[in-house]
Amino acid sequence: MIELLAFGDGGWGDEMLQGAAMTVAVATSAFLLGLVFGTLGASAKLSRNLILVGVAEAYTTVVRGVPELLVIYLLFFGGSGMVMALASVFGYDEYIEVNAFVVGVVAVGLISGAYSTEVIRGAAQAVPYGQIEAARACGMGRWLILRRILGPLTLRHALPGLGNVWQLTLKDTALISVTALAEIMRQAAVGAGSTKQPFVFYAAAAVLYLLLTTVSTALFDRAEKNAMRGVRRA
């Protein structure tokens, strides 16, 4: 059974590893996109503009309350329609085929962003107000406060939560195999189909995911330690 996963022409080892590389690429891009959505969402929720608060609230409630698979189907089946509708506004009427990688990243990024919004909002609220007041008393402007005080402190509080969001994002990428993008699950399905050994391939996929989650947990732990190096232990 194991020789099925050998490298080279005879085995599926290299295909599975390519799948893992694709999973990492999708998960990283989606997580970064999610951080952008999360930062925007958190800023909107903390703003005093009622419309912005409402939009951000609707975004996190809907995306966190609806199954991930449904969001992925929405963008996968409806994505090119949305892009074409947008393009026709600018006078472009040809058919546009949206790339599976882009659809996957946007879909998982939207989901990741909804969770990041809550994490970043909580972290920003945990920054003691005295710090902001002190910065203002020093004569810092809004942007300087954001860059020197609010940003770094928020990041420190947000890191553990963002580690959880990363794990969710990594596991959510398995769902975009329904769009036939060649990540771990898709490669495993192809291998399982052509060799009639589904157990071997899905077990190999599970091991790859376990490796990815374990390594990234260790990386986030190190990042947390690094971010907390200036904090005295109680």
Add this chain to the structure above:
Amino acid sequence: MDWELMWDSVPALLAAVPLTLQLVALALLLGLGMAALAAWARLSGHAVAAGAASAYVFVFRGTPLLVQIFLIYYGLSQFEAVRASLFWPLLREPYWCAILALMLNTGAYQSEIIRGAILSVPQGQVEAARACGMSRLLLFRRIVLPVAVRQALPAYGNEIILMVKASSLASTITLLEITGVARRIISQTYAVFEIFIVAGILYLLINFAAARLIRWAEWRMTPHLRARV
């Protein structure tokens, strides 16, 4: 936006709600048993039992649910021994495979909730109960369980919502719960947004009801925290 199509899809999607609820309820209930067993093993101090339970939790929390579902539904049938065993009538049904996968998955997450809740019971309360002469079982029933349940409820509410969403993956192994029916209607009508909105509202309603239920249970169980009138 095709309102008529949206309205027409409501009965078909509503008819799929019972299956979703069934999957969630059975998985949560069976998962609770699994979780209680795993938490007990981890807190028992028995090295082998604790190691096995930790490995179970590690594997099921570290891999996507989709892999677990496919391993059980497609993977197990590869083995002649499984097909010859007395479990085959169950394991060949996508319904039971989905329940098994969801149960094992939620069991791993729930066991962490239970473990944390039991560890959060103040040691002084346990000591006081022992000083009163309570037996282990009485102590568990009267002191540890009530305190731990209150502690675990909010996290348990999140787990219910996660399970409602996770049950949508059963559609990948041919089950026609809400997402499965939604997908089928989408492929027949190409009305992606309309169907997404109706299915999404159904899920949001289920999750809202679950959240309210947990909030109510929390309120019932913490009379001592309510403001006196």
